[in-house]
Amino acid sequence: MPSRIPLVMDVDTGTDDAVCIAAATLCGETIELIGIGAVCGNVEIEKTARNTLDLVDFLGCDAPVHVGAAKPLARPLATAVSHGTSGLGDVMLPAARRGFAEGGVTELIHKAARRHAGTLEILAVGPLTNIATALTERPELPSVIKRITFMGGALRGGNMTLASEFNLHCDPEAARIVFESGCALTMVGLDVTLKPELPRHVFDRIGAASGPQADVVARVLDFMMRRKDEFGADDPNLHDVIALAAIVKPSLFTFESYYVHLETGGEITRGMTIADFNNVSKRPPNALVAVDIDADGFWNWFVDLFGAER
Ligand code: RIB
Numbered sequence: 515m516p517s518r519i520p521l522v523m524d525v526d527t528g529t530d531d532a533v534c535i536a537a538a539t540l541c542g543e544t545i546e547l548i549g550i551g552a553v554c555g556n557v558e559i560e561k562t563a564r565n566t567l568d569l570v571d572f573l574g575c576d577a578p579v580h581v582g583a584a585k586p587l588a589r590p591l592a593t594a595v596s597h598g599t600s601g602l603g604d605v606m607l608p609a610a611r612r613g614f615a616e617g618g619v620t621e622l623i624h625k626a627a628r629r630h631a632g633t634l635e636i637l638a639v640g641p642l643t644n645i646a647t648a649l650t651e652r653p654e655l656p657s658v659i660k661r662i663t664f665m666g667g668a669l670r671g672g673n674m675t676l677a678s679e680f681n682l683h684c685d686p687e688a689a690r691i692v693f694e695s696g697c698a699l700t701m702v703g704l705d706v707t708l709k710p711e712l713p714r715h716v717f718d719r720i721g722a723a724s725g726p727q728a729d730v731v732a733r734v735l736d737f738m739m740r741r742k743d744e745f746g747a748d749d750p751n752l753h754d755v756i757a758l759a760a761i762v763k764p765s766l767f768t769f770e771s772y773y774v775h776l777e778t779g780g781e782i783t784r785g786m787t788i789a790d791f792n793n794v795s796k797r798p799p800n801a802l803v804a805v806d807i808d809a810d811g812f813w814n815w816f817v818d819l820f821g822a823e824r
């Protein structure tokens with residue numbers, strides 16, 4: 515049996531972050547969840563951290579949750595709206611019976627990288643503030659982290675502006691640090707995360723499945739379905755769990771290597787990811803970019819994972 519991937523997650527829980535975390539707790543045969551960092555993004559850090567801790571406790575997962583950055587590196591925090599004021603829509607969870615782990619996210623990553631030198635992977639599904647801070651405070655990390663997979667960016671279009679995606683728009687300076695870090699990067703952007711539109715049959719199957727993971731995901735999906743009707747927000751999209759799938763089911767994706775420039779200037783272009791398709795920069799690729807996804811295969815994986823009937 516192949517050894518499990520030691521994984522640190524960094525999240526801004528967030529409705530789709532919650533689905534991603536729930537899925538990760540069911541991937542125990544493939545990943546060893548070392549710990550989770552919370553970052554500001556969808557909502558303020560107090561809420562993203564609380565949502566994350568309450569969620570993992572509800573799911574019976576003992577991964578430590580570390581509280582990370584309360585603001586982007588160089589800009590005020592601009593939260594999202596489509597996750598509601600709590601960050602979990604109207605999904606209520608019991609308060610966690612345990613507290614947050616001691617130490618920040620840099621410490622979580624540093625200790626995990628020492629213990630799993632050369633094999634540690636990171637899944638970042640919020641703004642990259644914590645990751646950039648860790649890479650700045652511990653310059654040796656790129657040589658001991660195997661790969662950083664992140665949900666963010668897009669080769670074509672955005673969802674915050676015409677050109678940039680929420681996570682990278684929220685903290686473009688942090689994203690620039692990550693793109694220039696020399697770490698092996700897998701970029702899972704809107705090019706693939708907007709493709710699988712939630713089919714009604716998946717929504718119904720998850721609702722009929724049992725267990726705490728299926729329960730919380732069903733409630734999150736129900737909120738997502740209603741928010742579109744009630745206040746015309748986004749379609750129910752599951753950006754973050756698609757980034758998890760890129761780690762545990764890479765065969766569902768098509769990847770291409772590019773040098774990707776991360777733009778920090780401009781009202782519309784801040785956070786924009788610009789791939790050097792014509793090798794103008796003469797710089798080597800710095801990211802493996804997901805350019806396509808087998809959407810049917812993803813939904814089959816998703817339904818099977820939560821123990822729902824196909
Ligand atoms: O653009 C989508 C990303 O922004 C997702 O990670 C979502 O949770 C929000 O953080």
Ligand code: CA
Binds near residue numbers: 527640
């Ligand atoms: Ca997120």
